[in-house]
Amino acid sequence: MADSFQFELVSPERLLVSEAATAILAPGTDGYMTVMAGHSPVMSTLKPGVVVVTTAGGIDRRFYVRGGFADITNAAMIVLAEHAVPVEEMNPAELDRQIKDAEEDVADAKTPETRSRAEQQLSALRDARSALGM
Numbered sequence: 001m002a003d004s005f006q007f008e009l010v011s012p013e014r015l016l017v018s019e020a021a022t023a024i025l026a027p028g029t030d031g032y033m034t035v036m037a038g039h040s041p042v043m044s045t046l047k048p049g050v051v052v053v054t055t056a057g058g059i060d061r062r063f064y065v066r067g068g069f070a071d072i073t074n075a076a077m078i079v080l081a082e083h084a085v086p087v088e089e090m091n092p093a094e095l096d097r098q099i100k101d102a103e104e105d106v107a108d109a110k111t112p113e114t115r116s117r118a119e120q121q122l123s124a125l126r127d128a129r130s131a132l133g134m
Contacts, residue, residue: 003036005020007078008076024077035070037075050131090128
């Protein structure tokens with residue numbers, strides 16, 4: 001049995017996970033990384049993608065994150081996500097509707113600032129769809 005370590009996933013809205021894990025697969029900016037107990041300390045930025053948590057009980061839990069930071073020590077990993085949601089709570093039809101709305105917001109933007117914010121939102125939504133294979 002693999003050693004476990006403490007894992008926490010926090011978004012501005014809520015604490016999504018705080019439990020023992022044996023492995024975490026996370027979307028680092030330079031590519032996906034796997035973290036296990038005894039990992040060398042590192043801090044990394046995260047890109048939009050899916051975090052897979054293998055709990056100490058052997059269950060895999062999946063969370064979509066829209067960027068953030070990971071603080072990794074040899075005994076713990078804390079992810080501070082810009083936005084995070086359990087994958088099972090995501091609705092493909094709702095995501096497609098949000099993408100369509102965001103595309104309209106980009107087309108309707110009257111100022112460069114408004115267009116930039118709308119383009120960032122659209123990019124994040126498309127990243128979510130891509131990360132989830134939708």
